[in-house]
Amino acid sequence: MGESDSLQGKIVKAWSVQPVLVPLYAILLSFIVGGVLIAIIGVNPFEAYWALVRGMVGSPDRVAASIARSVPFVGSALALALAFRAGLFNIGAEGQLLVGGILAAWVGTFSFLADAPGLVAIPTVLIAGAFGGLVWGGVPGVLRARTGAHEVISTIMLNSVALFIVRWIVNSRDPVILRDTAASVPRTEQIADGAVLPQLVDSEPNLHFGLFVMIAVAVVLAFVIARTTFGFEVITVGTNPNAARYAGINVNRIIVSSMALSGAFAGVAAASEVSGTNQFFQPGTFAFIGFDGIAIALLARANPVAILPAALLWGSLLAGAPLMQQEADVSIDVVRIIQAMVLLFVAADAIVRYLFRVRDQGGRHIDATNAGWV
Amino acid sequence: MTVDERVPVLEVRGVTKTFPGVIANEDVDLVLHHGEIHCLLGENGAGKSTLVNTVFGLYQPDAGSIHVRGEQVRFGGVSDAIDAGIGMVHQHFQLIPVFTVAENVILGNEVTSGPFLDLNAARERITELGTRYGLKVDPDAKVGDLSVGEQQRVELVKALFREADILILDEPTAVLTPGEVDDFFSVVRSLVDQGKSIVFITHKLREVLTVADRITVLRGGRVAGTADPSSATQQSLANLMVGRDVVFQVEKGESAPAEVRIAIDGMSVEDDRGVLTVNELSLKVRAGEIFGVAGVEGNGQRELVEAVAGMRPKVGGHVELLGRNATKLSPREITELGVAHIPEDRGKHGVVGAYSIADNVVLNRYHHRPFSRRFIRDRQAIASEAETLVERFDVRTPGVDVPIQNLSGGNQQKVIVARELSGQPGAILVAQPTRGLDIGSIEFIHNQIIALRDEGAAVLLVSAELDEILSLSDRIGVLYRGRLVGVFDTAETSREQLGYLMATGAASDAEASVV
Numbered sequence: 001m002g003e004s005d006s007l008q009g010k011i012v013k014a015w016s017v018q019p020v021l022v023p024l025y026a027i028l029l030s031f032i033v034g035g036v037l038i039a040i041i042g043v044n045p046f047e048a049y050w051a052l053v054r055g056m057v058g059s060p061d062r063v064a065a066s067i068a069r070s071v072p073f074v075g076s077a078l079a080l081a082l083a084f085r086a087g088l089f090n091i092g093a094e095g096q097l098l099v100g101g102i103l104a105a106w107v108g109t110f111s112f113l114a115d116a117p118g119l120v121a122i123p124t125v126l127i128a129g130a131f132g133g134l135v136w137g138g139v140p141g142v143l144r145a146r147t148g149a150h151e152v153i154s155t156i157m158l159n160s161v162a163l164f165i166v167r168w169i170v171n172s173r174d175p176v177i178l179r180d181t182a183a184s185v186p187r188t189e190q191i192a193d194g195a196v197l198p199q200l201v202d203s204e205p206n207l208h209f210g211l212f213v214m215i216a217v218a219v220v221l222a223f224v225i226a227r228t229t230f231g232f233e234v235i236t237v238g239t240n241p242n243a244a245r246y247a248g249i250n251v252n253r254i255i256v257s258s259m260a261l262s263g264a265f266a267g268v269a270a271a272s273e274v275s276g277t278n279q280f281f282q283p284g285t286f287a288f289i290g291f292d293g294i295a296i297a298l299l300a301r302a303n304p305v306a307i308l309p310a311a312l313l314w315g316s317l318l319a320g321a322p323l324m325q326q327e328a329d330v331s332i333d334v335v336r337i338i339q340a341m342v343l344l345f346v347a348a349d350a351i352v353r354y355l356f357r358v359r360d361q362g363g364r365h366i367d368a369t370n371a372g373w374v
Numbered sequence: 375m376t377v378d379e380r381v382p383v384l385e386v387r388g389v390t391k392t393f394p395g396v397i398a399n400e401d402v403d404l405v406l407h408h409g410e411i412h413c414l415l416g417e418n419g420a421g422k423s424t425l426v427n428t429v430f431g432l433y434q435p436d437a438g439s440i441h442v443r444g445e446q447v448r449f450g451g452v453s454d455a456i457d458a459g460i461g462m463v464h465q466h467f468q469l470i471p472v473f474t475v476a477e478n479v480i481l482g483n484e485v486t487s488g489p490f491l492d493l494n495a496a497r498e499r500i501t502e503l504g505t506r507y508g509l510k511v512d513p514d515a516k517v518g519d520l521s522v523g524e525q526q527r528v529e530l531v532k533a534l535f536r537e538a539d540i541l542i543l544d545e546p547t548a549v550l551t552p553g554e555v556d557d558f559f560s561v562v563r564s565l566v567d568q569g570k571s572i573v574f575i576t577h578k579l580r581e582v583l584t585v586a587d588r589i590t591v592l593r594g595g596r597v598a599g600t601a602d603p604s605s606a607t608q609q610s611l612a613n614l615m616v617g618r619d620v621v622f623q624v625e626k627g628e629s630a631p632a633e634v635r636i637a638i639d640g641m642s643v644e645d646d647r648g649v650l651t652v653n654e655l656s657l658k659v660r661a662g663e664i665f666g667v668a669g670v671e672g673n674g675q676r677e678l679v680e681a682v683a684g685m686r687p688k689v690g691g692h693v694e695l696l697g698r699n700a701t702k703l704s705p706r707e708i709t710e711l712g713v714a715h716i717p718e719d720r721g722k723h724g725v726v727g728a729y730s731i732a733d734n735v736v737l738n739r740y741h742h743r744p745f746s747r748r749f750i751r752d753r754q755a756i757a758s759e760a761e762t763l764v765e766r767f768d769v770r771t772p773g774v775d776v777p778i779q780n781l782s783g784g785n786q787q788k789v790i791v792a793r794e795l796s797g798q799p800g801a802i803l804v805a806q807p808t809r810g811l812d813i814g815s816i817e818f819i820h821n822q823i824i825a826l827r828d829e830g831a832a833v834l835l836v837s838a839e840l841d842e843i844l845s846l847s848d849r850i851g852v853l854y855r856g857r858l859v860g861v862f863d864t865a866e867t868s869r870e871q872l873g874y875l876m877a878t879g880a881a882s883d884a885e886a887s888v889v
Contacts, residue, residue, distance in 0.1 A: 227750055227751055227753075228746075228749050228750055228751060229740055229741045229746045229749050229750075229751055230749060231751075232733070232740050232751060236726055236729075236737070239726050239728055239729070240722075240726045240727070242719075242722045242723050243722070243723050243724065243725060243726045243737065244726075245685060245705060245723075246683075246685060246705060246715070246717055246723040246724070246738075247705075247737040247738040248704065248705045248706025248707075248709050248710075248738050249706075250704070250706075
């Protein structure tokens with residue numbers, strides 16, 4: 001059958017076996033390997049992990065900080081998830097975040113927003129961010145639909161284009177484009193007070209209303225995929241584009257719109273960070289958020305609701321790592337290694353299945369997702 | 375090498391090979407003598423490819439035995455067959471376009487000196503083989519730059535390089551131009567003159583009579599007969615190939631054709647490679663009639679149907695469906711006109727295998743009420759429609775939320791038929807509707823098509839099964855190289871006449887064609 005031929009098709013097929021158990025075991029296994037690593041350095045892994053856990057959830061403030069770190073990952077993971085359902089690999093969340101973020105920060109400084117109420121100003125900024133991401137995600141979609149240019153290549157390239165454009169926009173002193181010349185570091189000007197998302201907890205980083213925005217986006221996307229005609233079209237294109245064409249679905253339109261919408265999710269996430277966390281735009285804030293989104297989405301098997309806990313795990317680990325470094329003298333990089341390992345084990349899940357004796361319904365071992373990468 | 379020429383170099387005895395639901399070969403015998411060209415003739419699906427793939431070690435026979443030079447062999451895989459001196463040239467070449475001829479030839483059988491490839495030795499042998507058998511190829515040319523005919527020579531050289539003396543050629547002429555075919559025949563002649571033995575698969579009668587020393591005709595997985603080219607005629611071979619026994623009989627009343635519903639005027643269509651495959655074809659189908667398109671597969675059937683259905687662009691001509699200009703309409707617009715389409719390839723176009731039966735039932739009308747309201751899908755309405763149709767079209771399934779890929783081919787096809795025919799279409803495009811199905815499903819689907827004809831639908835039927843065409847159609851057109859080479863009333867033609875026309879593209883002496 002045509003549908004199992006694509007890389008995505010193979011991955012989804014492997015996912016249909018034990019969708020929850022394998023990621024959980026993958027996480028466990030990564031921590032075991034990480035523990036061995038820590039032990040080799042000469043630190044008691046239990047002490048290190050205990051510090052890590054306290055760093056993640058040791059106090060109400062730390063819980064809030066963990067959640068706050070996780071919020072943008074939801075958007076960047078959703079950016080992969082929707083495109084993935086349409087059979088596309090959107091590696092461009094990194095660039096879509098930057099474009100969405102800078103557009104949100106620029107619109108946030110418009111003078112008409114200065115006196116506007118939050119109910120107007122905040123949606124304006126979020127929509128600006130979504131629009132930026134939409135354009136930056138839509139372009140590779142159009143290229144794919146019109147010329148067949150592979151979206152993996154074009155999104156990676158557009159990541160660089162976005163990074164250097166926003167750096168120039170923010171850094172340039174002559175001419176000054178969006179740089180706040182009064183600030184000591186290169187960043188944009190503060191957005192209007194009315195455009196700042198309501199704050200929830202004054203933790204480090206602070207938890208703001210963007211949390212609910214991203215949860216809402218995830219839930220809406222889950223509904224769109226499961227229940228709407230558009231969702232049906234997207235999944236049909238992703239599963240069997242030939243049958244989709246035969247059934248009268250405009251495959252190119254779905255490719256463009258799912259890429260554009262994916263970009264918009266990243267753009268909203270960036271706008272919510274600009275508006276809720278810093279109130280200005282600084283390119284470095286978004287480094288790796290897009291790439292981590294890929295890992296989170298794959299861990300969550302491109303399920304929008306499952307992305308919420310997966311992103312929470314990701315953000316919490318990053319938020320907790322400094323305490324581990326401080327108390328157990330284990331580098332933050334160990335957390336990065338554990339995260340990379342999680343992705344590795346999720347991708348190469350034959351290892352996990354073998355170690356934990358996970359079998360599919362028929363009692364057979366199923367080949368790993370990595371078989372699809374050949 | 376001393377060869378006892380009385381012992382067959384290859385002998386297949388009573389080979390049976392079944393796949394789930396299909397008997398591909400049943401009790402097949404084949405004897406290939408030294409220095410002989412043995413033609414294996416048969417329609418598509420007659421079991422030719424299965425047979426040679428079994429000989430080449432790709433399949434294990436379920437019953438029967440294979441003997442090479444008098445000794446029984448059991449091939450565990452292709453490499454065993456190659457070791458036994460069997461070489462095969464597949465219909466689709468197994469070459470790597472970015473490699474040179476020499477690199478392709480040694481692939482899998484690398485000549486090395488130390489850790490390095492010894493391409494010089496390979497080049498010499500390729501040149502030597504080329505002179506000896508008239509297979510001129512430049513060892514340093516990139517395969518991707520070669521013509522199809524040259525690539526085929528590379529395949530032959532590859533087999534000879536591995537010292538094959540039994541060569542299996544799977545429809546070697548299907549991809550060649552007429553000029554290349556003549557060259558190819560002289561190569562084949564020089565191969566047998568120098569002691570090679572050849573199994574030559576084809577469905578073209580003219581070629582068989584030109585090159586064969588012996589002929590075995592397969593039909594429905596069985597040997598329909600063997601023939602000697604000196605006494606056989608194209609007509610007698612066509613009869614053997616298409617058979618005389620009617621497999622199924624369909625109850626069907628007189629047709630009452632009314633207004634033209636499908637009008638194709640001078641339509642030209644290209645295939646995926648950009649080759650003109652349908653060539654200025656014109657035909658008309660009226661309401662209340664079934665127009666059957668007969669033809670050996672690969673003569674433009676797929677492109678014809680896909681182009682009319684809006685799935686493939688037309689490079690010329692004009693299509694009118696139900697009185698509307700449909701030349702440039704999309705598949706959806708054509709569906710909405712009231713044209714149903716049962717596609718040729720079930721798995722590729724007809725269904726989404728991972729989807730439930732219910733979702734497949736609404737695959738092309740999921741966006742209409744009651745299946746969705748304001749862009750929200752109504753799963754209840756979809757399920758209840760599916761339940762109704764599963765009942766009406768006798769789909770055997772435990773439930774409508776079962777993934778359709780868990781059903782048998784026959785039941786999958788019934789779901790497609792249910793989807794396409796339940797909407798009271800005014801015109802129906804039907805391609806290979808019963809391929810690979812059991813008799814029960816075939817009968818059921820045939821009756822559905824006839825019932826719609828009787829209600830006034832225009833049906834364009836394309837099938838590789840001549841029996842199907844004959845039992846369903848009111849009029850029959852024969853498609854040959856993208857053109858209709860004859861159109862007949864079913865009552866006024868015969869299986870023999872059609873079979874001959876399908877294979878040769880020209881009417882036999884007695885009958886004149888009425889286009």
